[in-house]
Structure formats: structure tokens, C-alpha cells
Amino acid sequence: MMSPAVGCKIRNVPTLLTCKLPVHLSTSVSRLLPPCFLPLCALRVSSSPGDFRPLHRHSREEQNIAIYPHIEILSHSYSILTLFLVQKTGGTQLKLLISFPNHGQALLKPMKQSRDTETDVNLFYFSDFERHNAEISAFHLDRLLGFNRIPPVVGRLMNVTADIREKTTDHKVSRTFFTSPAGNVCFYGQCEYYCSTEHPVCGRPHLLEVSLAAILPDLSLAPRRSWRSPWRRSYSRTKLAQWEKNPNYCDSVKQTPPYSQGTRLVDLIDMAVLDFLMSNMDRHHYETFEKFGNETFLLHLDNGRAFGRHSQDEPSILAPLQQCCRIRRSTLLRLRLLALPDFRLSDVMRESLAQDPLADAAPLLSEAHLSALDRRLAAVLQVVHTCQEKHTDVIHDDLDRYDQDSLTDRNTKQ
Amino acid sequence: MMSPAVGCKIRNVPTLLTCKLPVHLSTSVSRLLPPCFLPLCALRVSSSPGDFRPLHRHSREEQNIAIYPHIEILSHSYSILTLFLVQKTGGTQLKLLISFPNHGQALLKPMKQSRDTETDVNLFYFSDFERHNAEISAFHLDRLLGFNRIPPVVGRLMNVTADIREKTTDHKVSRTFFTSPAGNVCFYGQCEYYCSTEHPVCGRPHLLEVSLAAILPDLSLAPRRSWRSPWRRSYSRTKLAQWEKNPNYCDSVKQTPPYSQGTRLVDLIDMAVLDFLMSNMDRHHYETFEKFGNETFLLHLDNGRAFGRHSQDEPSILAPLQQCCRIRRSTLLRLRLLALPDFRLSDVMRESLAQDPLADAAPLLSEAHLSALDRRLAAVLQVVHTCQEKHTDVIHDDLDRYDQDSLTDRNTKQ
Numbered sequence A, B: 001m002m003s004p005a006v007g008c009k010i011r012n013v014p015t016l017l018t019c020k021l022p023v024h025l026s027t028s029v030s031r032l033l034p035p036c037f038l039p040l041c042a043l044r045v046s047s048s049p050g051d052f053r054p055l056h057r058h059s060r061e062e063q064n065i066a067i068y069p070h071i072e073i074l075s076h077s078y079s080i081l082t083l084f085l086v087q088k089t090g091g092t093q094l095k096l097l098i099s100f101p102n103h104g105q106a107l108l109k110p111m112k113q114s115r116d117t118e119t120d121v122n123l124f125y126f127s128d129f130e131r132h133n134a135e136i137s138a139f140h141l142d143r144l145l146g147f148n149r150i151p152p153v154v155g156r157l158m159n160v161t162a163d164i165r166e167k168t169t170d171h172k173v174s175r176t177f178f179t180s181p182a183g184n185v186c187f188y189g190q191c192e193y194y195c196s197t198e199h200p201v202c203g204r205p206h207l208l209e210v211s212l213a214a215i216l217p218d219l220s221l222a223p224r225r226s227w228r229s230p231w232r233r234s235y236s237r238t239k240l241a242q243w244e245k246n247p248n249y250c251d252s253v254k255q256t257p258p259y260s261q262g263t264r265l266v267d268l269i270d271m272a273v274l275d276f277l278m279s280n281m282d283r284h285h286y287e288t289f290e291k292f293g294n295e296t297f298l299l300h301l302d303n304g305r306a307f308g309r310h311s312q313d314e315p316s317i318l319a320p321l322q323q324c325c326r327i328r329r330s331t332l333l334r335l336r337l338l339a340l341p342d343f344r345l346s347d348v349m350r351e352s353l354a355q356d357p358l359a360d361a362a363p364l365l366s367e368a369h370l371s372a373l374d375r376r377l378a379a380v381l382q383v384v385h386t387c388q389e390k391h392t393d394v395i396h397d398d399l400d401r402y403d404q405d406s407l408t409d410r411n412t413k414q
Helices: A026-030 A036-040 A060-065 A132-144 A160-164 A249-254 A262-280 A315-324 A330-339 A345-353 A367-390 A399-412 B027-032 B037-043 B060-065 B134-144 B160-165 B249-254 B264-278 B315-324 B328-340 B347-353 B367-390 B400-414
Strands: A083-087 A098-099 A105-110 A154-161 A185-187 A207-214 A224-228 A285-290 B084-087 B098-099 B105-112 B153-160 B183-186 B207-214 B224-228 B285-289
Touching: A026 A132, A083 B264, A105 A132, A132 A207, A132 A262, A132 A345, A154 A160, A160 A207, A262 A315, A262 A330, A262 B105, A315 A367, A315 B249, A330 A367, A330 A399, A345 B328, A399 B224, B037 B224, B037 B328, B105 B134, B134 B153, B134 B207, B134 B264, B160 B183, B160 B207, B249 B315, B264 B328, B264 B367, B315 B367, B328 B367, B328 B400, B347 B367
Parallel strands: none
Antiparallel strands: A083 A098, A098 A105, A105 A207, A154 A207, A224 A285, B084 B098, B098 B105, B105 B207, B153 B207, B224 B285
């Protein structure tokens, strides 16, 4: 077993958090990612998209490794090498597809509002702005929870003129550039929401904070399936979804494939825990790789509407946990660990986020947001506790095989 | 001559500020308006629109009185008597036309952002939100400057449901009502900018701050002429207006009717002073009553984009003064008075605004905005000073006739 990385401030990491898998990390990537905890272990780095090789193995953890082939292109040292750039279609808000000289690509979301801005209480989840720092923070939180389901996201300072205006080949983007009254270079692209002079993306005067997310392998190489979440919201100002009206909603979900067998239901509950912690109400779909069939891990893409409000929580996001009363043992252990004073979630998030290049400009999450994480974590544990008082089958024990595998590994090495 | 109102905190008001005209004010109106200074003197109140009688007299001041026949409908005691309400056409942002049981009407602009929100530095003047408190504050400032060119505006707390939703006969408005995630009653109407779920007008949960501006007499009774300001901005993200490119621009304006004779040019410069003080860049047009011909006072309608930014000034708004180097003597005397410690503009504005019903909720202008007024006033006086160093014809002496009239009045009464 690997011991925690040298220089890691949080020591005495329990067995659950140590690494089980071999790691091949370049120096640049290790600068990018949290130095402690499992996240580092679950990455295998390669230098070009061609290196993507779907792994037809049984373990969810092993499949999971295969989805991050391009992480190297996101590293700090590549920060000025934009090859070209176009607007990404789909979705309702502006995002760009940036291409690098090594044929790697990343999904760019620009900073649109100051980090301390709280989402207006009168705005619906489907009208909220997307936040570059939410994408970055979601990636770190997902790793700290041990899920590893969000492709790597890193922050970067870009030059709006040199890296975007002069590199874009997309007329829909290039025709929207202008210089603002404050002398900043701005643009807004073309999209359904917030693509107008009234909602510009602006440098200061040229420098712009962005998030860059690793692009998944092309759909022709690795087709994905998009699943509508059973706990999807109504996306209406007036209608309620079924799960909001029926407290026994989970009974029917439990009987419906693919939730009726395997780990899909507890995967979904993991996702609800992640989303509740970061207050993301916009999880309408999740994805899986088709090649792995139904017995596979989930992908949590598109987290830009998380971390919008720190001053209040949204208990309805926890409905899958609260209504089904099921949770993975490994997830619960991780949550309990992160509730301990020595491993407090806010502390490890602060440390993890400090590794992102943009942390030099300002902390990726304000203290109010970090503190909300601790408050929400306690709320999750309280829901589990309430479940355990009423039911005996709350814990889905996923660690039996893990412990057995670990023993086998150890025996083989001995 | 009248002495200042009883209970007025600012005493020893110099001659310039005392009242020359008879005043007929109801108790409710006196609660609404500043108790000190000229503003109170320049109002004649009547109870219904039918009382409007254009005054065919020579003096600009006397004409000016005639434009405010409906002020009583705005008073505090009428606050719950909405008869019906429709969306006002024209303009780019949401405004409503509210009708009262006595057939009076007012133009309603709702609060859309918190009072402390500063306009984003990257937003153009033509994209800025309209602010209800800017409409109210502009009215008070205009009175304190002695211009009396803005029809009365008063703030009011309205019930979105009882006073608007249940009273509107306008489908364009009624179909946009909804309850926000925070449980507030919201609507957005139909307009060019900011009329969408993303930019709702919301009560808390029902109460909404609005500004109500006295509606001018119907155009069939008192037709008005709209004049394009010679110092109008380009309303383009890239183009500059002529006056921005040509420092001698005023020479050509001075030779063009109606600016080539009478007081129109100094009227325009008064307007520039008002707009600079409140940082209003959106003065594309002004209006006059046709019946008074060219020798008449100006109307400064639509001040919702003033008071957007307190942390910086916009010197270009002063271009008419700076380029023409002309100013009314009465205006200059008023400005100098308001720069004295005992009559500081910020102090008299604070006191004046405190009379508005909405001041009970929070000051209409933050201290930062009030303090900006003093800073900008000093800047105006500096521009005049610089003009006087270069030219001998800076002062347009409009007080000769005034003094003579006063003497005549006094002689008649004696």
C-alpha cells in the first residue's frame, strides 16, 4: 500500500484513504491535484487522446481510471498554448472548446461573476449562472469524497485577446468582442441564457479566470449513455416532480432497472450527497460509458451551478438518500472521517483547492462556502442516523470485497 | 417673502433659497416633499388632471409651476388605492402605468436591485438597470438645485399581489407572475431588456418598493416636443459621438437654433450639471411643452439610470459646460451655496430624501452616493473656475430680471 504523499499536511490517514492503485503522475499533474487522499491514486496519465483504452474489467474503480487520459494538457505549464478555440454547442450558457497543440482539448467556462456573489434567492436553479470556480471546486470535492466521477478541472488565467480573440475560429464568438466602458476586453458569444452585452465575459483588462475541464474521449471512441435522473427536478416554475409529491417514490425506483440491481441506486445516492454538499440542484442527467454496460461508474458532468449559495441549504437535494435510506459503507465512512476535527471537510477542501493555479488570485471558495460544507455534512450524517433508527438495511456494504482484494494484493506481494 | 418652513433643520437660508411664489400645499404633500428650500414654493397642487391649465406667461419659473397638477395622487395617504394598472409602452425596461380612483395616474418603476449594488463597470450606460431610488433621488436633487424640471416622484411600498397582480388588466403583465424559490411573488412583464425569469421583480414576499412619478398631462391636452440632446451619446459599443471627437463642438451648437438665442443653451448646461452630479449618462432627449414655444423650460424625464455608481465620476457628462463655458448665474450661486459646510449638498439631500416614505425602509441613497455628490459638485465648480480663467463671458446673468421682479412685487405689496 502507498503511504500519503510526502509533504502532505494531513497525516495519519486511515486505511480507507490510502491508495490501492498504482499511480503514474507527471510533476505538472501532481502540482495540479490534491496531494493527499485517494484522488491522486485514481489517475492514470497519458499524453494524447489516442492513449485512451477502455478497460474491460470488473471493478468500478478500475474502469474509473480510464476516463482521464488527457489530464496532462491541463497542467500549469501549458497555460499559454491555445491552438484554437470554438464555442461548444449544447447547454444553455456560454462555454468554449479549447484545443491544444498536442491535439488535447478542454471545456472552458469563463468567470462571469465575482466569487462572493450569492445566487439571487428569487432565481430558479435552471436560471442560475454557471460558475467557473464551481466546476473546479466540484472536481476537488468529488475527489475528497472518493468518488472520482468528475473529469479533472483546473483553473487558469487566460488572456482574452491573445488566447481567445486571436485564436477563435468561430464567428459566433469573434463577432461579439468589444471593449467595455472600463476598458476591459469582453465578449459574450451566442447561447440561450446570458449571451448579450448585458452579461458580458470580461478580462481585467485582458486577464480572465476560466475553468478548464478535461474533455472525455470522443463519442466515436467511447460512446456514452445519458441517463435521466429519477430525482430530476421539473424545470418548471410551477410544477412539482413525482418525487416531490410522493414520499414513497423510492419504492418504485428500486423496482425499476437499472436501479433494481447492482450498485446503481447507491451510486445515485452518492451523487445526491455530493450535490447536497455543494448545493447543486441542476443534476438532471448523469452519464455512463456504454462499453461498460450497466455495471459501471457514473459520470458527474456539468457542475457549474453548484456553490451558488452558502447561507442556506437545499434539503430536497438529499431526497434520494432520505427517501431510499440506503448508502454505501465506503461513502459513509468517508463522510464520518471528514466530520472529524482532524479531517474536517472544510479544511481538506481549503487545502485541496489551494493547489489550483487560480488560488493565487483568491481562494476558489470563500470561507462561508467552506463552512457550509461542514454544516451540510452534519446534515447528511443526521439523515443517515434517522434512517438507521427506522431501518436495518441502510448500509450497502461495498467494502467486503475491497478488504478481501487488499488482503489478496498483500498476500501476492509477500 | 416666505420664511423657511417651521421645523426646518437648515435655517438662515439666504435670499436665493427663499420662496418667491405662493404655495398651496396639502398636509400629505408637505410630508412628501422637502420642507426646506425652494422646492416647496414651486408647486401648485390640484386634485384632478382636469385642473391643468397651461400658463401663457413669460417667466420660465411660472410656466414651470403648471406641469405638476397631479401631485396629490402621489401622497402617502393614497398608498393602497390602486384602481388598475397596465404596462407602459415605450422605453426598453419594465414600467407600469398605475391609475388611481380619482382618475390620476403615475408611472411606476419597481425596485430591481438592492440599493447598494453598483453598476457593473463593464456595462454600457444603455444597458444599465433602471433604479426606482434613482428616480426619487433625481427629483429631490433637481429641486435642491432649484431647477424644478423633474415632475414629482415619490417612493412607496406596494403589495405585489393586492396592488399589482389583482389590479392589472394587462395580459402582458399578468401572465408573467410566479412564486420564486424563496416564496416571493414575482413578475417580469414584457420589454426589450431584463424582462425574463432571470431578471424578475419580486416582493418580499409581497411588499415591493416602487417609485411613482406624476404623469404629465395627456398629450392631447398639452402636447410636448422631444428634443434630441446635442450632447447625446452614440448608443453604440464602438462609435463616438461628434462632441466626443471635436473639442470645438459647442461653437456649432451655439449657432444652431434654438441654442443660438434665449436660454436654451444654459438650460442644457443646467441639465448637464444635474446629470453629472447624479452620474446619468442616459440623457439622449429632453422635452418641452409645445404651447410655450421655444422660450420655455426643459423637462428632465426618465432618470432611472442615475446614481448607478458612486465610486467613480464620469467627466464626459459635463462636456456641455466644459466645451461651452457658459453657466447661469443662479445655478452657479446655488452650486456654491451647496458647497458651503452649512448647506452641504450631501446633507441637504440626506434631509430631503428622508421625507420620502421609503426612507423608513432604508436611506434612499447610501452615504457613498451622498458623498459622491459633494465630490462631483467640487468638480463642477472647478470646471467653471477653469472656464473663468480663460473666458470673460462664462456667467449668463439670469438674476437681473429676478431681482427687478422681486422689487416690483415688494413695491406692489407695500
